[in-house]
Amino acid sequence: MNCPTCGRANVADAKFCAACGTHLAAGCPTCGRQNEADARFCVECGTGLAPAATATANPAPQPETPTAERRLVTVLFGDLVGSTTLAEDRDPEETRNLLNRYFDTASEIIGRYGGTIEKFIGDAVMAVWGVPTAHEDDAERAVRAALDLLDAVSA
Helix, strand or coil, X not given: CECCCCCCECCCCCCECCCCCCECEEECCCCCCEEECCCCECCXXXXXXXXXXXXXXXXXXXXXXXXXXXXXXEEEEXXXXXXXXXXXXXXXXXXXXXXXXXXXXXXXXXXXXXXEEEEEECCEEEEEECCCCCCCCHHHHHHHHHHHHHHHHHC
């Protein structure tokens, strides 16, 4: 009989697999007839059979249970001060182009320092360090990115 777990061929009257220890025959609780390990009903009397138990020598691997993980993150929130006043006297398309340049510059600078853009909100950008990958100097990276962003906006 072939083992349903590992596929090894075993002798006809084997009750357990010689390779992995899987129980090969299920005795019927009603009539005692030995049935194949994957049989759901007894071939002699038709009684329902429980699935064969696997020996504990080689238990099947269990999926890992996800665990919660606490992380320290650094958040950078950059806002264009005075952008509303600036937009009042400009054409809307010109304002949009200005904001797009700002967002492109912010994305490039934040990416250079290993940050992840979380979202753009109006004329602001929010970025994080420490997620999905953490570094020992994430806070310093965020500060350096903020300083470079200030220089770029001033220019």
